[in-house]
Amino acid sequence: MARQRMLVIGGDAAGMSAASQARRMQGPEELEIVAFERGPRTSYAACGLPYLVEGLVESPDRLISRTPEEFARRDIEVHVCHEVTGIDTGARTVSVRHVSSGDERTEPWDELVIGTGARGVRPPLPGIETDGVMQLRTIEDGVELDRRIADGARNAVVVGAGYIGLEVAEALSARGLSVTVVELLDTPMAGTLDGDMAELVAAAVRDGGVDLQLGAGVEGFEPGADGSLSGVVVGGRALAADVAVLGLGVQANAELAGAAGIPVGDAGGIVVDERMRTPVDGVWAAGDCVESRHRITGESVVIALGTHANKQGRVLGTNLGGGSATFPGVIGTAITKFGRTEIGRTGVTEEHARRLGIDVVASTARSKTRAGYYPGAEPVRVKLVTRCDDGVLVGAQVVGGEGAGKRIDTLATAIWCGMRVEDLATADLSYAPPMSPVWDPVVFAAGVAARDLWR
Amino acid sequence: MARQRMLVIGGDAAGMSAASQARRMQGPEELEIVAFERGPRTSYAACGLPYLVEGLVESPDRLISRTPEEFARRDIEVHVCHEVTGIDTGARTVSVRHVSSGDERTEPWDELVIGTGARGVRPPLPGIETDGVMQLRTIEDGVELDRRIADGARNAVVVGAGYIGLEVAEALSARGLSVTVVELLDTPMAGTLDGDMAELVAAAVRDGGVDLQLGAGVEGFEPGADGSLSGVVVGGRALAADVAVLGLGVQANAELAGAAGIPVGDAGGIVVDERMRTPVDGVWAAGDCVESRHRITGESVVIALGTHANKQGRVLGTNLGGGSATFPGVIGTAITKFGRTEIGRTGVTEEHARRLGIDVVASTARSKTRAGYYPGAEPVRVKLVTRCDDGVLVGAQVVGGEGAGKRIDTLATAIWCGMRVEDLATADLSYAPPMSPVWDPVVFAAGVAARDLWR
Numbered sequence: 001m002a003r004q005r006m007l008v009i010g011g012d013a014a015g016m017s018a019a020s021q022a023r024r025m026q027g028p029e030e031l032e033i034v035a036f037e038r039g040p041r042t043s044y045a046a047c048g049l050p051y052l053v054e055g056l057v058e059s060p061d062r063l064i065s066r067t068p069e070e071f072a073r074r075d076i077e078v079h080v081c082h083e084v085t086g087i088d089t090g091a092r093t094v095s096v097r098h099v100s101s102g103d104e105r106t107e108p109w110d111e112l113v114i115g116t117g118a119r120g121v122r123p124p125l126p127g128i129e130t131d132g133v134m135q136l137r138t139i140e141d142g143v144e145l146d147r148r149i150a151d152g153a154r155n156a157v158v159v160g161a162g163y164i165g166l167e168v169a170e171a172l173s174a175r176g177l178s179v180t181v182v183e184l185l186d187t188p189m190a191g192t193l194d195g196d197m198a199e200l201v202a203a204a205v206r207d208g209g210v211d212l213q214l215g216a217g218v219e220g221f222e223p224g225a226d227g228s229l230s231g232v233v234v235g236g237r238a239l240a241a242d243v244a245v246l247g248l249g250v251q252a253n254a255e256l257a258g259a260a261g262i263p264v265g266d267a268g269g270i271v272v273d274e275r276m277r278t279p280v281d282g283v284w285a286a287g288d289c290v291e292s293r294h295r296i297t298g299e300s301v302v303i304a305l306g307t308h309a310n311k312q313g314r315v316l317g318t319n320l321g322g323g324s325a326t327f328p329g330v331i332g333t334a335i336t337k338f339g340r341t342e343i344g345r346t347g348v349t350e351e352h353a354r355r356l357g358i359d360v361v362a363s364t365a366r367s368k369t370r371a372g373y374y375p376g377a378e379p380v381r382v383k384l385v386t387r388c389d390d391g392v393l394v395g396a397q398v399v400g401g402e403g404a405g406k407r408i409d410t411l412a413t414a415i416w417c418g419m420r421v422e423d424l425a426t427a428d429l430s431y432a433p434p435m436s437p438v439w440d441p442v443v444f445a446a447g448v449a450a451r452d453l454w455r
Numbered sequence: 456m457a458r459q460r461m462l463v464i465g466g467d468a469a470g471m472s473a474a475s476q477a478r479r480m481q482g483p484e485e486l487e488i489v490a491f492e493r494g495p496r497t498s499y500a501a502c503g504l505p506y507l508v509e510g511l512v513e514s515p516d517r518l519i520s521r522t523p524e525e526f527a528r529r530d531i532e533v534h535v536c537h538e539v540t541g542i543d544t545g546a547r548t549v550s551v552r553h554v555s556s557g558d559e560r561t562e563p564w565d566e567l568v569i570g571t572g573a574r575g576v577r578p579p580l581p582g583i584e585t586d587g588v589m590q591l592r593t594i595e596d597g598v599e600l601d602r603r604i605a606d607g608a609r610n611a612v613v614v615g616a617g618y619i620g621l622e623v624a625e626a627l628s629a630r631g632l633s634v635t636v637v638e639l640l641d642t643p644m645a646g647t648l649d650g651d652m653a654e655l656v657a658a659a660v661r662d663g664g665v666d667l668q669l670g671a672g673v674e675g676f677e678p679g680a681d682g683s684l685s686g687v688v689v690g691g692r693a694l695a696a697d698v699a700v701l702g703l704g705v706q707a708n709a710e711l712a713g714a715a716g717i718p719v720g721d722a723g724g725i726v727v728d729e730r731m732r733t734p735v736d737g738v739w740a741a742g743d744c745v746e747s748r749h750r751i752t753g754e755s756v757v758i759a760l761g762t763h764a765n766k767q768g769r770v771l772g773t774n775l776g777g778g779s780a781t782f783p784g785v786i787g788t789a790i791t792k793f794g795r796t797e798i799g800r801t802g803v804t805e806e807h808a809r810r811l812g813i814d815v816v817a818s819t820a821r822s823k824t825r826a827g828y829y830p831g832a833e834p835v836r837v838k839l840v841t842r843c844d845d846g847v848l849v850g851a852q853v854v855g856g857e858g859a860g861k862r863i864d865t866l867a868t869a870i871w872c873g874m875r876v877e878d879l880a881t882a883d884l885s886y887a888p889p890m891s892p893v894w895d896p897v898v899f900a901a902g903v904a905a906r907d908l909w910r
Contacts (some may be wrong), residue, residue, distance in 0.1 A: 307895075410865075436861070
């Protein structure tokens with residue numbers, strides 16, 4: 001068989017994981033691998049950007065997983081500053097434009113991998129193009145935000161109280177700025193946490209000195225005399241702001257695929273099967289630009305998270321390279337922290353379950369992260385969502401002190417396996433006073449849920 | 456039906472959990488509950504004793520979960536300083552002796568609960584009765600050890616490098632004593648950790664300033680001129696010691712049951728079914744004195760751990776009180792820490808699996824507790840033991856920095872559910888840089904194990 005050509009669009013987690021894995025499966029004599037990346041670099045940790053801004057990461061370079069030179073040493077050819085502008089699935093080519101020179105050329109492929117990622121949502125608000133209204137998506141964004149702080153920015157407004165919004169708010173607050181978070185909905189992290197758990201997050205954010213304004217919409221951005229941002233308009237009143245950061249969630253970059261006739265789903269992501277193949281022969285996709293199947297609800301969802309991008313890329317590379325692997329879907333597991341408060345969630349919320357018509361019982365348990373008598377024991381609240389008809393755990397939320405967050409993995413594993421709360425309540429989980437009460441919060445919450453089921 | 460009398464032998468976790476749960480099920484008009492405890496107090500956290508000695512727990516009272524007066528308020532009558540000396544299963548009575556007065560009497564029961572716990576192993580070594588050779592099982596032991604340190608103890612020898620031995624060594628070292636741990640076997644935590652993982656623990660113990668002597672047996676204890684301990688003889692040479700603490704594991708207190716004809720198993724514990732009933736009508740048992748079924752190996756084991764005692768007591772109380780519950784067995788999950796090193800284990804070790812003739816593949820993965828660029832990211836090593844014939848995870852060991860230990864719960868849950876490593880490798884576990892690399896150590900290790908299976 002002739003040597004095949006794998007062409008990757010997008011040089012970040014999904015695309016480059018796919019490339020690396022395909023290379024592990026097949027050598028350069030069998031498979032040529034070439035990638036085109038619009039930006040100036042490959043494979044960086046976007047999730048680390050808030051911590052770069054906070055000053056916890058020594059240098060932007062620490063966020064770069066692998067450079068084009070490192071890929072070259074594995075016989076993966078990466079062209080940065082090259083944007084793919086069109087896909088021809090019939091001729092099996094793409095059009096590529098050099099970002100600075102504007103030169104266009106056509107590149108052939110036998111197997112095409114789309115890893116175009118996602119972009120931050122930018123609503124068409126008055127003044128949104130004002131200098132100082134930013135996102136935090138790229139290393140360049142992080143460096144610019146850091147520069148603005150170093151240059152004396154004092155007041156910041158963060159738009160949106162989701163994961164990124166709160167992480168950015170924490171970072172800016174730690175850097176000494178006066179920070180306001182403006183959220184249209186009535187709770188932070190709405191959609192991912194139920195209202196009762198979100199209240200704990202709101203309290204932590206406010207205790208951390210951030211002005212959290214809920215149920216408040218941004219109406220526009222006002223430039224000052226020098227043309228750069230001076231205020232963010234909320235409820236008809238301008239909040240002073242030297243910088244505003246948008247944290248309004250993301251949208252899959254699926255237009256390129258859509259224009260080429262590659263199916264895009266209702267959630268706005270490219271449609272793939274569990275082997276990461278699109279319905280178009282020879283075309284694959286992975287990462288933030290695709291839709292994944294939610295294992296509990298059956299819905300197709302776009303969840304932009306590095307961990308899925310990496311796993312999907314690896315599955316894709318395995319299959320493309322002649323092996324066999326499947327991506328089993330997601331259950332919406334996520335974790336973050338604000339100050340000392342750790343926040344985890346997985347599966348469906350109570351609100352989501354009710355909206356879908358799934359009959360559930362919700363139970364909340366208050367516990368401690370360690371034995372009560374051990375120094376550093378902190379409160380933790382665990383909410384479990386249990387399906388009534390079979391007693392199976394379908395959702396969990398955890399908010400609490402140090403050590404609370406990662407407990408979500410135990411709950412995610414239980415959900416993944418379809419475990420009943422009654423079984424989780426007697427499972428053999430670990431106990432030692434410095435790390436757990438004798439009834440670990442997870443086990444304790446499962447016991448409460450099992451009893452609530454019988455009510 | 457006439458009011459029944461539940462008589463509990465042993466006022467600690469298992470017995471008092473059973474009593475409390477039975478009381479929740481039935482009121483005092485239906486069920487009289489009376490408990491006899493040999494010692495001077497009820498329900499204390501023995502696992503907290505090393506931290507009491509270390510000075511991390513404010514006062515011994517903090518380790519007491521519930522006093523006899525608190526039980527009395529729930530209509531549970533507790534007699535401390537009362538030792539049950541005999542059981543008559545035919546007449547349905549026990550003989551009870553007041554510990555100080557020596558007065559004996561007979562008490563009737565309809566339902567008998569044996570929660571006699573376990574005792575520390577005390578080998579018949581020369582000089583073992585010397586003043587200063589101690590165990591750390593009761594609050595009195597903890598208070599006495601604290602007093603000896605306050606009185607100027609300088610040198611300590613800990614006999615045995617298991618969980619208790621290492622926890623005591625850490626505590627004594629933190630209090631400024633010069634500490635030697637003497638272990639007969641070649642690794643610390645032998646039996647619970649494989650040799651390769653135990654080496655990491657040995658390094659942590661030595662880095663912590665403790666003199667860990669492996670493959671070394673204690674030959675005797677030598678009194679000084681005043682009759683109290685002056686040295687511990689190891690390899691013919693006396694190590695200076697003002698205090699010696701035995702950490703040689705425990706033995707079920709099953710003699711009382713055995714003498715009454717209640718079956719005791721090969722592991723030395725009372726035999727119970729999954730409802731916590733002994734084979735003798737009306738006689739129940741729970742906690743450190745019983746044998747539990749190991750779900751992976753099918754073996755009957757005695758595992759003395761407060762978490763099992765509490766769960767078994769609750770199951771027992773539910774059934775005795777007319778409900779229905781089962782204790783599903785154990786998988787040997789355990790966790791501890793030494794200094795900043797956290798140690799967790801669950802399921803079977805590689806060595807144990809091979810001894811049992813289970814065909815397994817063992818895989819070890821090195822990772823970090825957080826994203827590499829995030830401050831406080833520490834090394835963590837995860838060892839997985841996978842059954843060859845079906846790829847199911849049957850054992851796991853974790854040794855690493857802060858946040859490493861509790862990851863064992865995710866692995867324990869996976870083992871509990873019979874999860875295959877291949878499925879764990881693509882499961883949706885949480886990721887955020889302050890708490891996890893993009894490939895969480897658990898997921899990463901599962902991926903390595905899945906690949907090793909195919910070799």
